[in-house]
Amino acid sequence: MVNPSDIIQAGEHVLIKMPSDNVKCVVLNAGSTISLGKFGSFKANDIIGHAWGNSYEIYDRDNKTRVYHPDDMNEIDETANNNREIVDDGASQKLTSEQIKALKNEGLKGELTGEEIVNKLKESHATFDKKTAYSQAKYLQKKGKKFHKVFTPIKPTTYSLNEYFYIKNPAKIRDIRMDTLSQLLSYSNVHAGAKLLVVDDTQGMVVSALAERMGGKGTILGLYDGDSPHYDIVKYMNFDQETLNSIKTLAWGRIHRPVGEKTPDELQDVTQLTGKDLEGYHRRLKAYNIVEESRKILFEGDFDGLIIASQYQPESILEKLLQYVRGSRPVVVYHTYKEALLETSTWMRKSPDLLAPQITESWLRKSQVLPGRTHPEMSTWGTGGSLLTATKVIDFPVQAALTKRERLAIEKKNAEAKKLKRAREESEASGSEAVEATTTTADTTTSTTTTTSTEEESKEDDERSSKRVKQE
Amino acid sequence: MSVVQQSFATYKENNTIEDGDLVVVYLARENMSIIRIKDGEYFNCKFGSYKHSDMIGLEYGTKLGSNTGRGFLYLLYPTPELWTQVLPHRTQILYIADISFVMNFLNLKPGMSMIESGTGSGSFSHSIARTIAPTGHLYTFEYHQERVNAAKKEFEEHGLSHMVTLQCRDVCKDGFNMENKVDAVFLDLPAPWEAVASAKKAFKQDKIGKICTFSPCIEQISRTVTALSDNGFVDIQMYECLIRFNEIRVIPMWTIEEAMEKQRAIEKKRKRALPRVLREPAAAADEQEEEEAKKIKIESADDSNVSSAIGTPSSTTGSEMDEGVQVKSETATPSVPSTPILSSETASPSTSSDPRERIDPKNVMVTRLPVEQRGHTSYLLFATFTPATQPPNLTQQNAAKKA
Known part of the structure; x- marks a missing residue:
């Protein structure tokens, strides 16, 4: 049984990785030809219906494609060569730039394969044989990236889209990097069936990631400002209808029904409407119902998490939304700038509703892995944003009942007091000597004092417990 | 006991603690x-x-x-995240940075099936189970019988056993014995290269699959890369991921002017400690008035210890002091002292009021990383399993669609 999401479908967004390692995002319309610039073009139909995961080579004159299997990685056999004799004078390559251009054109027309071009370059390179084995491999790899005509369709997922946008336009997703986003997902404990409250200003990157992890089960309520939610990235994810339906939105300005706002039914009498007016009524009714539904979801509360990746001050959002989150649920705040979270963290520390706020930053490094040539890449990603996480708790301190020992101690004390009282009553009744009476009175006084002090203590305890807002 | 067993994979409907939870x-x-x-x-x-x-x-x-x-x-x-922090360690465990990154890279989501080997202390297993629930399945392998027993009990107690299959098996020697079953494979083994060929068979053959191996040493990575490449895996990539926990502090930032003003205040006080006869008469008379105004402020001569004064953080006494200074400037007319030391003071900007000894500094919020933090966990090596080129059913589906 093949799952439709495992094969490339017509009309979907697809990321195309090119030999240069650049990635291009295209819509794969049936019958269309997709241009990859200097790497040629291919017909969408040639890959539609195929499983994801293969690479394709463009060959021949008619933009034909065939599945391409890269060669196995091989250990490099060391040679005695070194770069002592190699002079960087730009004269090693005997082909002129015009000749190379001509080769490239032939390649584009499909008369030459990328491999053939690279071989020609290699053959006319005067000092290629003098290069070290590592240098030769590097040369071929570098030229291959320029002249090979191999592309790989990549399925848009949280990771691949995040990487694509992080490299192409990090500002669009507020610099949230793959590792930071992955930690956001972990900290938010997102899973199928969760009900999440989200404020996402990363063009829907966060909402998409959460929705993918929920697989259409559960609800995401996203609060947005402006005319409409800007969840651009959601559309790249090729979500099924069930997943799309799990994403609900509500404008900040519409959380509360504006005073005097009328329902579509109050505005118009549906029985009197015809034609365009009726269509308009139905449109308004639909929009009205969507807002009503989202409001209902919000006011029902009981959210399983609050995730904020907003440009607005996080405290101001927390003040409004924290009340709708259940106890023992995560609150995760993402921000491009760590400094912007410092005040929020201090605010959280003071809030009795939040436990253990923590600011984290992630560090990620990629390495080149080739047999005998493994090392970290020369440049790495600097920024990836910061996370502030905490747990919503219920600030309604419940005082534990007394332990058995304490209960027994109190019972004993009560019993003694009772006994004493009885003794006093008895002595009063019998009307005994003055001396005895005095002793009893003294005893009573002492016991009264004890009671008072106990009361005071318990009062102190109460005060202490009410003061115990935060120990940390 | 609650009717529905509580599970790490999801929250309880009523969010209430019940007997047996x-x-x-x-x-x-x-x-x-x-x-x-x-x-x-x-x-x-x-x-x-x-x-x-x-x-x-x-x-x-x-x-x-x-x-x-x-x-x-x-x-x-x-939750799986809390479990990672409280679980009994039987082995080295994976922490949130690696767990999160691997799950993201392997594209784990509800409904996926996955292999994990070895199970170890079950830290990662819990996160995987939560993420692929309710329809996914985790096949986890561990060759250590004691660990298997402990993990089995935990999965049962944590409401995960219906979606986790745990086997005691040395996968390096005996393989996974699975075919065409999973979407992703995670290998945390001393010799992952020995399990690569068997892992290849376990992948669903007609779709893309992702594998990750987790090794602390670069030599292990080297051998695994060769094994992956020999077995036709492509797009081999390696990452390291660390998380840094910041601590927030508020530190005072005195300006150099403020520090100098403080110093002057101390020097002035010291001078006052001199016998009256050694002082300039005009200044002495002036100081008499000053002393009256400042009586409340000056507590003891010991305060003149510079370093302790600088180390004093801001407090409410600062505002009291300001009032004191105000009172002084009203009562006493500023005199022009003639002693060389005092004349240098006149040159300073604050001629009209006394130098303050306690100054509220500007506070700055800063973050600090722990003195010692994790520098390395393991190398994360990823590769892609490529599906069979043209699975027959797909071609047929394609042809049917076109027709």
Whole structure:
């Protein structure tokens, strides 16, 4: 049984990785030809219906494609060569730039394969044989990236889209990097069936990631400002209808029904409407119902998490939304700038509703892995944003009942007091000597004092417990 | 006991602690433990004794005060993230940075099936199970019988056993014995290269698959890369991921002018300690008035210790001082002192008022990383399993669509 999401479908967004390692995002319309610039073009139909995961080579004159299997990685056999004799004078390559251009054109027309071009370059390179084995491999790899005509369709997922946008336009997703986003997902404990409250200003990157992890089960309520939610990235994810339906939105300005706002039914009498007016009524009714539904979801509360990746001050959002989150649920705040979270963290520390706020930053490094040539890449990603996480708790301190020992101690004390009282009553009744009476009175006084002090203590305890807002 | 078994994979519908439930007891960030609620039992810690029966009926997240009123704790719902922090270690475990990155890279989501080897202490297993629930399945392998037994018990107790298959098996020697079954493979083994060929068979053959191996040493990576490449895996990539926990502090920032002003105040006070005869008469008369105004401020001559004064953080006394200065400038007309030391003071900007000894500095909020932090966990090596080129059913589907 093949799952439709495992094969490339017509009309979907697809990321195309090119030999240069650049990635291009295209819509794969049936019958269309997709241009990859200097790497040629291919017909969408040639890959539609195929499983994801293969690479394709463009060959021949008619933009034909065939599945391409890269060669196995091989250990490099060391040679005695070194770069002592190699002079960087730009004269090693005997082909002129015009000749190379001509080769490239032939390649584009499909008369030459990328491999053939690279071989020609290699053959006319005067000092290629003098290069070290590592240098030769590097040369071929570098030229291959320029002249090979191999592309790989990549399925848009949280990771691949995040990487694509992080490299192409990090500002669009507020610099949230793959590792930071992955930690956001972990900290938010997102899973199928969760009900999440989200404020996402990363063009829907966060909402998409959460929705993918929920697989259409559960609800995401996203609060947005402006005319409409800007969840651009959601559309790249090729979500099924069930997943799309799990994403609900509500404008900040519409959380509360504006005073005097009328329902579509109050505005118009549906029985009197015809034609365009009726269509308009139905449109308004639909929009009205969507807002009503989202409001209902919000006011029902009981959210399983609050995730904020907003440009607005996080405290101001927390003040409004924290009340709708259940106890023992995560609150995760993402921000491009760590400094912007410092005040929020201090605010959280003071809030009795939040436990253990923590600011984290992630560090990620990629390495080149080739047999005998493994090392970290020369440049790495600097920024990836910061996370502030905490747990919503219920600030309604419940005082534990007394332990058995304490209960027994109190019972004993009560019993003694009772006994004493009885003794006093008895002595009063019998009307005994003055001396005895005095002793009893003294005893009573002492016991009264004890009671008072106990009361005071318990009062102190109460005060202490009410003061115990935060120990940390 | 609750009717539906509580699970790490999802929250409870009513979010209420019931008899038989698991609760993570939070005392401090570094002091958490997991307990199973049983009526009649106690949870004891240095802050007091807590009755389980007091916890029953409370909502998760509730703050529970101890009977002595001295301490309190939070009752949290068990999640895979908390489990990682409280689980009994039987092996080295994976932490949130690696767990999160691997799950993201492998594109884990509900409904996926996955292989994990070895199970170890089950830290990662819990996160995987939560993420692929309710329809996914985790096949986890461990060759150590004791660990298998412990993990099996935990999966059962944590409501995960219906979606986790645990086997005691040396996968390097005997393979996974699985074919065409999974979407992703994670290998945390001493010699992952020995399991690569068998892992290849376990992948669903007509779709893309992702594999990750987790090794602390670069030599292990080297051998695994060769094995992956020999077995036709492509797009081999390696990452390292670390997480840094920031601590927030507020530090005072005195300006150099403020520091100098403080110094002048101290010097002035020192001078006052000189016998009256050694002082300039005009200045002495002036100082008499000053002393009256400042009586409240000056507590003892010992305060003149410079370093301690600088080390004093801001406090409410600062504002009192400002008032004192105001009073002084009203009562005493500023004199022009003739001694060389005092004349140097006149040159300073604050001629009209006395130099302040205690100054409220500007406070700056800063972050600090721990002195010692994790520098390396393991290398994360990823590769892609490529599907069979043209699975027959797909071609047929394609042809049918076109027709």
